[in-house]
Amino acid sequence: MTSPAMKKSRAFSPWPAAVFICLVVLALLFLAPTFGVLLAAMKSTGDIAAGQLWSIPTTLFLDNFREVLANPSVKIYFLNTFLVAVPGTFGSILMGILAGYVFAKLPFRGSNLLFLAIVSGMFFPPQIILIPLFRIFNALGILDTLWPLIIVHIAMGIPICTLLMRNFFATVPNALREAAILEGANEWQVLTRIAIPVSLPALAVLATLQFTWIWNDFLWPLIFTQSDEKRTIMLGLVNLNGQYSVAWGVQGALALMASLPTLIIFLFFQRFFIRGMTMGAVKG
């Protein structure tokens, strides 16, 4: 209980204010590039060339957005990116849940070593497997489809998903599982009825991370897709630039639109996000 008198007597401390100001300055610095893109998106290339990048536009110039929206390829790019990002996110998380549960709750001889091997998958650069994968997909005849992207993203997502889910499941008390088994539940029911429902924060974190990574990926679609009808949004963004021409305004407009889905996903899962990030981290 805090009485009004006690509140008044509390001395003004400069530290929270200083910290607050520092955070505001940092936040502004982090936002500056995005703001620059927004400004560029509302200007013609001629204005930007004349050194008008940071000035506030006097008229609302929306031609860049109009141009992007009128471009039929942009819709295809968005659709393709969704068709890769959604199954890629679900697939990798599903794999992570299954593997993580086994490593956390059903250890077997050598399971720690196997866990280490899977997690070490995070540490090698994807460029190493570029050409072998290209040859495999070429032999399978699925180049220039979305399948290689989905497959690679699921596979590349397994290490981080397994790591996070194993660490999260490790924080779920064993007693819960044992009680459920005593009640006659099998392992599948323990996983789906108990472990997964309590691990929603971790799933939210993974979904956000995976979706963002896959959405923003550039390398794999560059290599595995060829025709314009199979390209993803990040390639479309780059292709707006000509061999020697620049398209700051149009690129800015598309970049903003391309960042919307990841932003929406983040806002949707935000309340779980910070909780999930720290929950998985403490138990190794």
Add this chain to the structure above:
Amino acid sequence: MLRILRSAGLGALVGTGLAFGGGVALAADEVTISHYFTGELGREGLEEIFSRFSSETGVTVKESPIGHEDFKTGILVRAAGGNLPDIFSYWAGARTQFVVDAGNLQPIDAMWAANNLDDVVSKSIADGATRYNDKRYLVPFGYHYAGMFYNTKVMADAGITEMPETWDEFLATLQTLKDKGITPIALGSKDRWPAQFWFDYLLLRTAGPDYRAKLMAGEASYTDDQVKAAMGLWKSLTDAGYFAENANASGWTDASDKVASGEAAMTLMGTWITGYWNGNGLKPGVDYDFFEFPTVDASIPNAVVGPVDGLVMSAKAANQANAEKLLAFLVSDQKAQAKWSQVQGALSPNVKVDESIYTPVMKRALETVANAEAFAFNYDLATTPPMAEIGLSMFARFMDDPSGYEAYLQEVEEGAQDVFEK
């Protein structure tokens, strides 16, 4: 029905049609092409050209466009993975030599002769850009010329009416501009390559095209007196304060903007700058113009520098007959070439293209190239890609601190020893 029959016939001709039946027979009516001509104008121009080709020949063009820088990676992975398109765009010079040596390309001598391309393609481009290991591999699609582009008003205001032709005149011009408080030369070398034209021209003007060709091929040394002299000349310009400060902080468009706004007077750049400036509302010949890089030694043959965008056919092209048709069409069809020059701001290698399509500035660029005694590729296309990496970094370092250039050249030569396994 007739079309299907014809497709089937062609499929059988190609040789693989019988084994796979209809699928491959249909594929005989198409040709695949991968290219780096992206951007709104480039894409639209190409689509128009391809649809004309399709309506004339009945062959469908399946294209795979990808941005310039990323194309470099993408196409090499496709080459390594054995999945090259029938045709792809490539930079004439050392890069094409590299894919020729790797066995990825197919010679096109027969197609060249059958279509009389000797009468179509400008001789200097045909001689310099299309032949590798004594065979013809590349069809030139468009090319650019690097010259000294300047702001006409700035020059006129400074009282400069005659553009410099010799080195002494050039130095006098620069000094006049500097005395008037104008930065004489803008250079945006953030991406390194814009600085290369200075090295190219200074070396070509002082040591000549033959020596430069040797240096590019690893047959001369970066510590030779010729290279030191060229770099020394470059340093004398930076020491005199003729270059805009912090060249490495800006890109080529920033440097172009400085010239356009009158902050600087000139920039050494390729003809694509005209496309950029025209797009920003500048009038060719009125707001800007160019002059040739000045002569340093009158006894040395006059060379021009620039890149040639070419098209090549892969060694395992699935639709070879169609690929040859498309290659011939793209270079010899005058409408296609005219369209392409206009959308891309490039010069056409096709000598039959009507010159009225060019702006006055581009027309003069065309004449300049035609009158030159040699056409040389810019540095990063003239020498091998690993060597170009080392050289380009040296140019950027030089712009940062020109005083250590002799030491830089020593390091570059050590790199060259590794690259060329001397």
